Amino acid sequence: MIVATTNRLPAFEHFIQGLRQVWGSVADMEPRMKRAQTLLEAMLADSAIIAHSKQWPWTPGQNLLLYEDPDYHFVINATVRKPGTKGAVHDHGHSWTLYGLIDGKERIERYMRLDDGKRAGHAELKRVSDREMGPGGVDFVPPYEVHAERGGPERSVAVIVRSERMVGRFKQHIFDADKNAVIDAWGPEQVPYELA
Numbered sequence: 001m002i003v004a005t006t007n008r009l010p011a012f013e014h015f016i017q018g019l020r021q022v023w024g025s026v027a028d029m030e031p032r033m034k035r036a037q038t039l040l041e042a043m044l045a046d047s048a049i050i051a052h053s054k055q056w057p058w059t060p061g062q063n064l065l066l067y068e069d070p071d072y073h074f075v076i077n078a079t080v081r082k083p084g085t086k087g088a089v090h091d092h093g094h095s096w097t098l099y100g101l102i103d104g105k106e107r108i109e110r111y112m113r114l115d116d117g118k119r120a121g122h123a124e125l126k127r128v129s130d131r132e133m134g135p136g137g138v139d140f141v142p143p144y145e146v147h148a149e150r151g152g153p154e155r156s157v158a159v160i161v162r163s164e165r166m167v168g169r170f171k172q173h174i175f176d177a178d179k180n181a182v183i184d185a186w187g188p189e190q191v192p193y194e195l196a
Contacts (some may be wrong), residue, residue: 011046012195015039016067016076019161023072030142033096036074036161037138041102044136044159052195053102055158056080064193068165077160078193080108085151089125089175092187096163097141099149104156105134111146111177118194123175123182146175165190 004015018039026032043049056064056078063077081087083103087112099108108131117152125146132152133139140148149158166172173183 007196009048009052011043011049012066015043019074020069020072021078023069023074029096033066033098033140033161033163037098037140038085040098040138040159040161041136041161044102044138049195050102050135053078054176056157056193058082059188059191060085062189062191063160063187064077066159066193066195073164075160075162075165076192077162078186079158079160079169081149081151081156081158083151083154087149087151089146089148089177091144091146091173092162092166093170093172094143094169095166096143098138098161099141100138100161101133101135102157102159104154105132105133105152106149106156106158107131107152108133108139109148109150111148111175113146121178121182124178124180125174125175127177144171 019036022032022035027036057124058080063079066078068074110129111125112128114126115122117123166187167190168186172187173182174185175182
């Protein structure tokens, strides 16, 4: 049994402690993230987390920073989208990501890069999948996977588990598929937010 040592929501504290156990016992990142996905799916279904998420603020161009582990360095973020908000087409560089919806619906798009990446500022993409994801759904995003999240007709809320902090450490690619363009950019601004 995990005993909470903070004033965090019990389900969130349980989630953190579960992730710490996974990071401490599983060395390879892909199986680590697959185990983390199971923990995230359970947390997304928790009624206290769902109720608490109703008050989370809108985060245009930002992520809520819910937790950063001092020992294992994984990060838990959240994002809140207004209806119809379209996220940029992007990757997360060499990091791994789990993107799980608590509330609302979003379209999850995946792209394949067609060019060799050698021409600066140029990228040719082809959309290879487009699916709707609802509450409890988790998108598993390996390194360098090009993707986008598109908000649905209502407010949507997602929790994001990252294998490591991106912002301030390394840049990601942001794509403009219509113009065959790509730029390197820092990730979204991190806004500390307590789930207490």
